[in-house]
Amino acid sequence: MDALLNLSAFELLTYFCLFGLLVAFLYHYIYPLLLNAYFKSDSFTAIKNTVQQHVAECNDLNDHIEDLKYSYSDVASTNYGEADLTDSSRYNMNRPKWAGAMKDSRTYRCSSSVAKSADDQPFKYFCKYFNVSPNKDSLDKFEQALNNFAAAEQGKYLLANERDAILFEIRNSIPSFLQRHHQDRINEELGLKRVSLAKLYFPVYTFQYVSAGGNSR
Template identity: 45%
Template sequence: MEFLLVILAAFVAYQIYVMVYFKSEKFNTLKRSVEAYTANCNDLNHHIQELKNAYVDINSYDYGKSTLQDNSNYNFKRTEWNKNIKNRYVHNCSATVCKNANDQPFKYLCKYFDIKVTEASLSSFEAVLNDFDAAEQGKVLLKQEHDSIVENIKNSIPAMIYRFNKEKLKRKLGFEQIDFSTLYFPVYTFQYVSAGGNSSAKCDITLDIDNLNRFVGYLSTLVKFKKSVAGQRALMTSALREKIKIRDHYACQSCGISAYDTKHLLLEIDHMIPLSKGGETTESNLQTLCWKCNRTKGAKIIA
């Protein structure tokens, strides 16, 4: 019992010590010394969140809304009816369609979520892939930058706090939390619920980085590139993103900042003539920009 009291007293004393430290002038001076770095990291974090919003808003057919109540006796309840979800990301279908969607997901995604097999659709999904890819890379680079900044001031931080309260230390320094979840990837569902309510099945199609790369390739085999010379056209895939960065020596073509000189630099691929203004996904129309220059450029054409 005495041992537990000693442990409890030590724990309380340590928590008081941590609280006092984070309120001390010494810590506040240290915080002010890295304010510019934390502000830059938080700005990048906001940019990553913006990139995550680049999804393609595709819908299934709208069959209207309703409310279903099963007033049957307990032994006759149609339990599977409760799984009959209605929203714009769910297509309610037969068991056959659900099975076929699992076998040929892209074909059925286009057919039942009304995705037109056109170059415009292909360009839209390429743009989404480009932004999602940058967001995923950005999360990793941002964490590395957080860790690097904290490591550089390690000698000015009490060893116990650095070891046991590193995440709290980052928050107190002003770093915003990085969202590492992939919940922003759109998920489209084919759902079957039997009329009797006794069986159900579903097929989920998640448009993550890998599936978006595959989907872009799938669409490209079906689309005729009317604007492209002799049908030749680059596909904005993860592989092409890396190819353009290598060509541009991992340097921003606007401000000149380079990943070789600046660690944890998020580089993005930009259409010099934006797709919205008639630009195409061709290597000659693509350039590497740092995230700040790309965000500033937006849909502008820079000569």
């Protein structure tokens, strides 16, 4: 302690800087090497082998979800071609709603009267403007698609519960420090995948009205 007190301010600063550099070196270089070594170890590989069936089931469900996204691929508004609308008026008119106009196969850009009628009789106008025949075959198709979406949603929750059960079962085989600070890395290394329906949706078909002046929608 006496020797430390006898050090000059410059020497103390030098020691602190060296200590900081050592800590930084250990954290940024040595620590990652130790983590990588653990995740490549035989013990962790053995743990990883216990979840392969679950990973395969997640992959199968993800593939199924991708297929479901095309369930309504043939239900679309009439295609009259594509065009870009621009305003070259020298009066610099402000048409804010033009920029927000949607252009896709599930949006029918229509007059205000059609939009109002679609609001009053949605199924009738959906069938009319999105080329859907209101018959038993169409109804069966939509019902089947609904059942497939519901089954995928249920499968997602079942796999999520299975993943949580796996993590609980192997909790004593993985160092608690890693579980506290690197759970995401553990899940990644194990191959545990989150099955998400975030990008899966029941298609939304829209009747959109934009005024000629571009000031209302």
